[in-house]
Amino acid sequence: MTTGAPPEASAAARPDSVQQGLDALVRADGLPAALAGVKDREGHTRNYTAGVADVTTRAKVPVDGQVRIGSNTKTFTAVVVLQHGAGYGLGLMSRPLSCGGVYWGHGGDIPGYETRxxxxxxxxxxxxxxxxIPPDAEVAGRVEKVVDAALCRR
Structure with missing residues (x-):
């Protein structure tokens, strides 16, 4: 398996592409809300939100909000599996990263929600x-780009 660590030193000087990606999903693609949680190598988590929690009241998405998706557990299972040296299993797939290397993940959707x-x-x-659920493959690809940006720290 190839490993490619992201270029974190130069990332701090650039605008945050994770937030920009979420904002674009809401503004340009018309999704009501988008949320992301990113864990770094030291175990620190940064949460991002864009859009509204309620389309009627226009209430903002809470940072500590919950999206109940069963597929999320596979992301966290991936961390444990990788820490123990496994290469594939539990429906996880290897995907290339634009910064080099790969990530292991799983995504899914149910009516009204998608997770990657x-x-x-x-x-x-x-x-x-x-x-x-993203209306077409182009929007779904932009969700994947947010995942890539977070993992490559761009």
């Missing part, structure tokens, strides 16, 4: 949820 996420073998993990 994964973990790298160098300790980063992300879970991205949107409160509407």
């Amino acid at each position: 996420g994964g973990a790298t073998d160098y300790g980063r993990a992300v879970s991205v949820e949107v409160t509407e």
